[in-house]
Amino acid sequence: MTAATTRPLLGAAMSVVCNSLTKVYGEGAQQVTALRGVDLEVAHGELVMLVGPSGCGKTTLISIIAGLLDHDAGECTVLGENIDHMDQTAKARFRRHLLGFVFQAYNLVPQLTTAENVMIPLLLNGMSESKGLAKAREALERVGLADRCGHFPSQLSGGQQQRVAIARALVHEPELIVCDEPTSALDHATGQHVLEIxxxxxxxxxxxxxxxxxxxxxxxxxxxxxxxxxxxxTHFGEPRISMEATS
Ligand SMILES: Nc1ncnc2c1ncn2[C@@H]1O[C@H](COP(=O)(O)OP(=O)(O)O)[C@@H](O)[C@H]1O
Ligand SMILES: [Mg+2]
Structure with missing residues (x-):
């Protein structure tokens, strides 16, 4: 594990920079303020965990960073590009090439085999099926599922399905991978394995x-x-200190 720091390394290029981000859902009496001015910097190669009570805005924040949701005010620069300056086509291209997203509920397509699920980002990027299949196999091997390429999601355990979802998120070698509660449906040992990957x-x-x-x-x-x-x-912490504080 790399040394824990409370701030990104000085001088390291930033992958993500959010300044005073705000987001309000709905209108009038239905309004919900989800983000009230978020400041966040994440360095290249860093693994940052975002923790906090249910409803505090975690999914909203990563959806904005992933270009899936528009914010109201503030700035968000991802991989050197201000996402305010991207139109929908540019955002779609950004998501296809530079971003991997791992959802809590895996979001695998049930009618497709694991290899076909993992190939999706490659086919969207215009790769041929035969080349895509070879890359998908490699990604599945990386998460320890080389022998499950032809299985359907329903034939896999929860932990295996989440590993397929991770293979799909990394198969196109994105610069940034965003994961929303990737271990919440997994037992302890499986969750640890997913995090090791x-x-x-x-x-x-x-x-x-x-x-x-x-x-x-x-x-x-x-x-x-x-x-x-x-x-x-509210604050940043080091893993050891945060674990002691919550145990
Ligand atoms: N599509 C939506 N429409 C209205 N309110 C929403 C929507 N999505 C989230 N919210 C509200 O915004 C707040 C933050 O939600 P969310 O980002 O999902 O929090 P978390 O992921 O930390 O549980 C919550 O109060 C939630 O009810
Ligand atoms: Mg959430």
Missing amino acids: LRGIAGNDGRTLIVVTHDQRILGFADRIAHMDDGRI
Whole structure:
């Protein structure tokens, strides 16, 4: 594990920079303020975990960073580009090429085999099926599922399905991988294994990861922990200190 720091390394190029981000859902009496001015910097190759109570704005924040949701005010620069300056086509291209997203509920397509699910980002990027299949197999091997390429999601355990979702998120070698509660449906041992894979992607490949989690048992895999409450990041912590404080 890399040394824990409470701030990104000085001089390191930033993958993500959010300044005073705000987001309000709905109108009138139905209005919900989800983000009240979020400041966040994540360095290249860093694994940052985002923790905080349900409803504090974690999914909203990573959806904005992933270009899936528009914010109201503030600035968000991802991989050197201000996402305010991207139109929908540019955002779609950004998501297809530079971003991997791992959802809590896996979001695998049930009618497709694991290899076909993993190939999706490659086919969207115009790769041929035969080349895509070979890359999908490699990605599945990386998450320990080389022998499950032809299985359908319903034939896999929850932990295996989540590993397929991770393979799909990394198959196109994105610079930034965003995970929303990737271990919440998994038992302890499987959750640890999933984090070991994600840790390796940040540490060995130099990719940037932002992992939203409720799961105290995986905090030790982070470089830094961003604590969020009521639409704001309140403080940053080191994994060891954060775990002691919550145990
Ligand atoms: N599409 C939406 N429409 C209206 N309110 C929403 C929507 N999505 C989230 N919210 C509200 O915004 C707040 C933050 O939600 P969310 O980002 O999902 O929090 P978290 O992921 O931390 O649980 C919550 O109060 C939630 O109810
Ligand atoms: Mg959420």
